[in-house]
Amino acid sequence: MSAHNRIYSVLNNKCPRCGEGDFFITKSAYSLRFDKMHRHCPSCGESLVPEPGFYQGALYMSYAFYVVFMLLYFFVFVAFLRPYLDYFLVTIIPVLILLTPLFYRLARRSWLAIFIAPDTQQVHKNASAGN
Numbered sequence: 449m450s451a452h453n454r455i456y457s458v459l460n461n462k463c464p465r466c467g468e469g470d471f472f473i474t475k476s477a478y479s480l481r482f483d484k485m486h487r488h489c490p491s492c493g494e495s496l497v498p499e500p501g502f503y504q505g506a507l508y509m510s511y512a513f514y515v516v517f518m519l520l521y522f523f524v525f526v527a528f529l530r531p532y533l534d535y536f537l538v539t540i541i542p543v544l545i546l547l548t549p550l551f552y553r554l555a556r557r558s559w560l561a562i563f564i565a566p567d568t569q570q571v572h573k574n575a576s577a578g579n
């Protein structure tokens with residue numbers, strides 16, 4: 449079993465507590481049920497919806513993802529594609545729309561990961577049990 453941390457569980461669609469159970473039901477952000485998530489971790493039972501309206505805060509996370517992405521996208525054009533700078537304006541909106549399911553999921557996972565610490569005790573236990 450691999451040691452997990454917040455970054456690992458956010459990027460791999462895992463429960464922030466145990467790093468084992470899935471967070472969203474589908475593996476891919478690009479399926480029709482991309483927004484369906486487990487209410488409790490299938491592996492450790494951690495509540496993935498701590499309170500009603502909890503994920504309103506995830507809006508701030510996705511906002512941050514959009515801003516960071518747009519800045520990076522812009523700097524790539526300025527640095528490497530300067531003659532095609534017009535295409536930045538033409539492509540930015542469709543690209544952001546395509547990234548919406550991905551950022552939606554990333555935002556929810558990272559928002560929950562702020563409040564739930566990885567269970568390092570469990571990692572330690574499993575690691576020694578594997579020896």
Ligand SMILES: [Zn+2]
Pocket residue numbers: 463464465466467468469489490491492493494
């Ligand atoms: Zn879990």
